[in-house]
Amino acid sequence: DTAVSQTPKYLVTQMGNDKSIKCEQNLGHDTMYWYKQDSKKFLKIMFSYNNKELIINETVPNRFSPKSPDKAHLNLHINSLELGDSAVYFCASSLFTDTQYFGPGTRLTVL
Amino acid sequence: KQEVTQIPAALSVPEGENLVLNCSFTDSAIYNLQWFRQDPGKGLTSLLLIQSSQREQTSGRLNASLDKSSGRSTLYIAASQPGDSATYLCATPNQAGTALIFGKGTTLSVSS
Numbered sequence: 040d041t042a043v044s045q046t047p048k049y050l051v052t053q054m055g056n057d058k059s060i061k062c063e064q065n066l067g068h069d070t071m072y073w074y075k076q077d078s079k080k081f082l083k084i085m086f087s088y089n090n091k092e093l094i095i096n097e098t099v100p101n102r103f104s105p106k107s108p109d110k111a112h113l114n115l116h117i118n119s120l121e122l123g124d125s126a127v128y129f130c131a132s133s134l135f136t137d138t139q140y141f142g143p144g145t146r147l148t149v150l
Numbered sequence: 151k152q153e154v155t156q157i158p159a160a161l162s163v164p165e166g167e168n169l170v171l172n173c174s175f176t177d178s179a180i181y182n183l184q185w186f187r188q189d190p191g192k193g194l195t196s197l198l199l200i201q202s203s204q205r206e207q208t209s210g211r212l213n214a215s216l217d218k219s220s221g222r223s224t225l226y227i228a229a230s231q232p233g234d235s236a237t238y239l240c241a242t243p244n245q246a247g248t249a250l251i252f253g254k255g256t257t258l259s260v261s262s
Contacts, residue, residue: 043193070248072249072250074250079254080237080254080255081252081254082194082239082241082250082252083252084244084249084250084251087248087249089248094246094248095246095248095249097249129193129194131194135247136181136182136243136247137199138184138196138199139184139196139250140196141186141193141194141195141196142193143192143193144192144193
């Protein structure tokens with residue numbers, strides 16, 4: 040029974056396209072996150088949502104728009120994809136500062 | 151602003167050896183410190199979380215310690231096995247507690 044799931048696992052697309060990544064958690068957590076892992080494997084926070092409210096947006100281009108329809112879901116929509124957006128995107132969830140549980144990641148490749 | 155550093159970036163050991171992975175942080179006012187494991191092409195698996203008030207946590211062959219005053223945490227792995235080969239990441243919440251700040255990880259290789 041998957042705790043944090045993401046779809047799709049792989050996403051290959053052309054520059055300029057718009058794409059979405061979905062995330063769902065069944066842990067009853069109140070906080071969800073999107074992290075980006077770059078080509079050097081460094082993980083950095085993009086967004087945090089607590090009870091469906093955006094609480095952090097770390098200098099991310101406004102082409103990236105997260106949406107939280109409810110506490111169990113946090114989706115990431117990306118407009119006008121650029122080569123530099125190629126990375127692995129991880130969704131995570133937690134009860135505030137308690138242990139964060141990560142999804143399997145979505146590997147985005149922009150051609 | 152909190153910064154997290156992990157040294158060394160890579161470590162190779164023979165099977166059976168005990169080893170220590172290091173993590174340092176610049177701001178000692180932390181909520182907790184978390185250790186994760188990441189296998190190639192996979193997500194992160196939480197290993198241990200040490201609360202700010204704790205000195206150490208143990209899970210099986212893993213023992214994590216925390217010394218806030220010196221800004222350090224260590225992950226001790228006893229009797230290493232080839233299956234322990236992975237990248238180990240430490241992270242601590244930012245000042246507001248709204249996100250984790252990660253180190254760049256230590257990639258461990260255990261040879262049989």
